[in-house]
Amino acid sequence: MWKNIRIAILLLILLVVIINNWRDQNQNWDRPIVVLLHPINADGLSSTQNYIQHLQSPSFLEVKTYLEQQSGNYRQPIHVILKLGRTLTDQPPKVPNAASILNVMWWSLKFRFYAWRQRISADQPTSVTLYLNYYDPQHVNELKHSTALEKGRIGTVNLFASNKQNSQNNIVLTHELLHAFGATDKYNLQTGQPLFPIGYAKPEQQPLYPQKQAELMAGRLPVSDQQNRMPESLKQTIINALTAQEVGWSK
Structure with missing residues (x-):
């Protein structure tokens, strides 16, 4: 009996995984696209923290407008909602420099576990969650590669903590956001x-x-x-x- 119960539980978990993966790869664009943005002080500097404290949702309005205009070119009207979430202290796992299959798989599992740990009920359902890792450009000249996962709809995005970089930050953010949708x-x-x-x-x-x-x-x-x-x-x-x-x- 207990064996049958365990098998039933495992089959149920497998079914949930299959359904979630199917949803991740088959976005319904007729529904609002809710993108949750979590800022992170990735270099631990006070200047970066000051930048994050002054971040507001309108900083990302350009992304919303751009996506809605571009989708209209393909007769696919969409409605994008960008929500500025909590500032997090824990950083996502670093993308491996040696991109072997095993390294990438292990990193992907760690990243999904990280995202699961950060989520709280107040976050509410989202289409995509992006973790925005900010660095002071006075101390970091070049940012490491950002990435996003279609399965799981999560991304880690490296950005500069500078108002002068906001426009180019939005390019990187939008690029990774579309990765989460399969681009x-x-x-x-x-x-x-x-x-x-x-x-x-x-x-x-x-x-x-x-x-x-x-x-x-x-x-x-x-x-x-x-x-x-x-x-x-x-x-x-x-x-x-x-x-x-x-x-x-x-x-």
């Missing part, structure tokens, strides 16, 4: 150069360079076949047809 990177992982044609905003442009906009999931604006630069804001980026298809805005 793939469209740049060369070794060089960072956008992939042609899928990583170009206008691959049909003649002459091809310089491109005036960047594809969001490429993250960089190509100025030649070997050079690129960071867009200044989301206004200098677009979401192309392939990315729209990956996240479910089009067929």
